[in-house]
Amino acid sequence: MDKPAPAQRKRAVPAVTRAIAILRRLGGSDEPLGVQQIARDLGLVPSTCLHILRVLKDEGLVAFDPVSKRYFIDVGILSIARSAIEKNPFASLIQPKLDDLAKSFGLTAIAVKLVEPTSMVVVALSQVPLPFRLQVDLGSRFPALISATGRCFAAFNTPDEAMLRKGFAALNWDNPPEFATWREEVRQAREQGYAVDRGNYISGVTVVAVPFFDDRNRMNHGMVVIGISERVATIGVPALAREMLAVRDEVAPMLMGKPGG
Incomplete structure (x- = not known):
């Protein structure tokens, strides 16, 4: 008799989870947000938060205002x-x-x-x-x-x-x-x-x-x-x-x- 296949376990991918959380936080905000606020709201280490934001910016999903030093959802998400x-x-x-x-x-x-x-x-x-x-x-x-x-x-x-x-x-x-x-x-x-x-x-x-x-x-x-x-x-x-x-x-x-x- 064949043994039942082991149940598949979900693997956590912290970087992906954090990136999604950041996108949702920015998407739900009526105004641009700074790194410190985003990190504080999501319980992230600020340096980790900044690294993810920079990657999202490079991919066109997030934009950065150099004057206010804040981030917001960019049009790349629309496609x-x-x-x-x-x-x-x-x-x-x-x-x-x-x-x-x-x-x-x-x-x-x-x-x-x-x-x-x-x-x-x-x-x-x-x-x-x-x-x-x-x-x-x-x-x-x-x-x-x-x-x-x-x-x-x-x-x-x-x-x-x-x-x-x-x-x-x-x-x-x-x-x-x-x-x-x-x-x-x-x-x-x-x-x-x-x-x-x-x-x-x-x-x-x-x-x-x-x-x-x-x-x-x-x-x-x-x-x-x-x-x-x-x-x-x-x-x-x-x-x-x-x-x-x-x-x-x-x-x-x-x-x-x-x-x-």
């Missing part, structure tokens, strides 16, 4: 991100559907992907020319538990209560809901199959989200429609959600068995 999005089967399949939703309802429609246990990233979007429009960018990253997508994530990926409370406490809202109210809305999302954020995340804005699932029935992607609350109320959340669920049910089977789907 990598664009290639990843263009080759993502979910993004290519959902894009025409987002265009139809945006045009039909006059709202912003986006698609997101769960990229790590605590973050979602925008992989596709469609916006219509309106006097007032919400600005959303490809590659935008946000906490997995925030807004309507967060209610879906909590409903279907079911982290334990302690994790939910800790994650919820760290969220930034314009109008924070009470945890008990939010938990009830999570329950409703599980029951209805979609979630709604009415002005909690952004004042005056309603967000409707529909989840996509992996083969374990856990949320791995989401489709989101965003608009001024008055306009969404005129359309009607149930009608909007029905249309989004129909799109999800049409697209989801096409993703089965596709890498990254």
